[in-house]
Amino acid sequence: MKVLICLDFQDGHLKNSTQELLTVAGASGAEIITVAFGNGADKISDLGDWGIQKHYAGTSGALAKPSPEAYTDAIHKVLASENCDVVLGSSTTVNKDVFPRLAIRMDGAFISDLTELKLAPFAARRPMYAGKCTAAVNIKDGVKKFLLVRPNQLTISNPKKGRAPEVATVDGAATGTELTDVAGGSTKTLDLTEANIIISGGRGLKEADKFKLLYDMAEPLGATVGASRAVVDLGWVPHSMQVGQTGKTVAPSLYIACGISGAIQHIAGMSSSKVIVAINTDEKAPIFQKSTYGIVGDIFEIAPALTEEFKALK
Numbered sequence: 001m002k003v004l005i006c007l008d009f010q011d012g013h014l015k016n017s018t019q020e021l022l023t024v025a026g027a028s029g030a031e032i033i034t035v036a037f038g039n040g041a042d043k044i045s046d047l048g049d050w051g052i053q054k055h056y057a058g059t060s061g062a063l064a065k066p067s068p069e070a071y072t073d074a075i076h077k078v079l080a081s082e083n084c085d086v087v088l089g090s091s092t093t094v095n096k097d098v099f100p101r102l103a104i105r106m107d108g109a110f111i112s113d114l115t116e117l118k119l120a121p122f123a124a125r126r127p128m129y130a131g132k133c134t135a136a137v138n139i140k141d142g143v144k145k146f147l148l149v150r151p152n153q154l155t156i157s158n159p160k161k162g163r164a165p166e167v168a169t170v171d172g173a174a175t176g177t178e179l180t181d182v183a184g185g186s187t188k189t190l191d192l193t194e195a196n197i198i199i200s201g202g203r204g205l206k207e208a209d210k211f212k213l214l215y216d217m218a219e220p221l222g223a224t225v226g227a228s229r230a231v232v233d234l235g236w237v238p239h240s241m242q243v244g245q246t247g248k249t250v251a252p253s254l255y256i257a258c259g260i261s262g263a264i265q266h267i268a269g270m271s272s273s274k275v276i277v278a279i280n281t282d283e284k285a286p287i288f289q290k291s292t293y294g295i296v297g298d299i300f301e302i303a304p305a306l307t308e309e310f311k312a313l314k
């Protein structure tokens with residue numbers, strides 16, 4: 001079996017989400033080919049640890065900036081010369097744009113949001129009905145598999161195979177669209193979909209200004225602040241902070257839900273979190289049924305107390 005993995009990296013290192021995919025591919029005994037785009041894609045320092053045979057880097061032209069069209073074109077070119085059985089990526093916004101295009105171009109099959117995956121023998125599960133259940137999914141033999149896995153779902157085991165792969169360049173063109181400008185976001189913290197710790201607030205915070213309590217709590221942890229739809233609809237915070245069915249799907253190591261009732265649409269976006277802590281005055285709030293730890297109490301007392309504890313950890 002030959003597997004192509006679309007890598008995500010930051011500051012010259014592979015992201016954990018990518019290491020999860022490399023672990024799965026390594027465990028299957030497959031030949032591993034990788035591809036990455038953007039500035040630094042040819043200089044990822046830890047590529048040699050994973051038994052990768054060949055790495056393709058697209059750093060110039062249309063591939064220098066995020067472009068699903070150009071990425072599709074480039075990966076298609078890699079697949080034309082590598083003939084891989086499986087193409088793996090993390091369930092990022094860009095990959096959710098790129099992978100279905102590839103599957104259509106190559107007459108393959110696409111599955112997103114996997115939370116469990118083994119390649120040999122093939123076994124995969126993904127959530128269904130807003131996380132109410134999970135489904136075992138399969139792809140027929142002989143059909144090329146395009147698979148996206150949610151971050152933070154699989155274990156990482158680094159084989160430390162110390163031989164750097166051969167690095168080749170790849171190009172790709174965007175025919176219909178052109179990215180003309182990328183404006184920086186307003187926050188320096190990680191995007192919700194990448195964050196390892198998320199502290200989310202809901203209507204229990206009573207007013208927009210009280211979100212400051214959550215930012216204070218987040219600061220010593222390096223956490224990202226999220227929100228329920230109720231407070232987005234109230235105009236307290238932007239939609240980019242919304243977690244849930246019509247917001248972002250997140251899977252951090254730690255999710256702290258503050259004054260959030262736990263409606264099914266909210267749970268749909270965060271139930272894959274490893275540890276869930278809920279803080280709510282109502283002991284019957286549905287969020288407690290999904291929580292690893294629950295604190296029945298007033299967020300206005302508990303948030304400042306936790307902030308002090310988190311500062312002491314620093």
Ligand SMILES: Cc1cc2nc3c(=O)[nH]c(=O)nc-3n(C[C@H](O)[C@H](O)[C@H](O)COP(=O)(O)OP(=O)(O)OC[C@H]3O[C@@H](n4cnc5c(N)ncnc54)[C@H](O)[C@@H]3O)c2cc1C
Nearest residue numbers: 202203204228229230244245246247259260261266281299
């Ligand atoms: C089609 C559709 C899509 C939707 N998509 C989403 C989505 O993507 N994301 C999402 O979040 N919702 C979504 N919703 C809305 C969802 O159904 C809920 O209305 C929403 O999640 C409720 O937000 P909340 O928990 O902040 O507010 P509430 O349900 O009002 O809950 C507030 C909670 O705060 C607690 N509380 C009150 N005071 C305090 C205090 N002092 N300290 C601690 N706790 C306190 C209360 O006990 C209560 O449990 C969607 C709904 C629909 C119909």
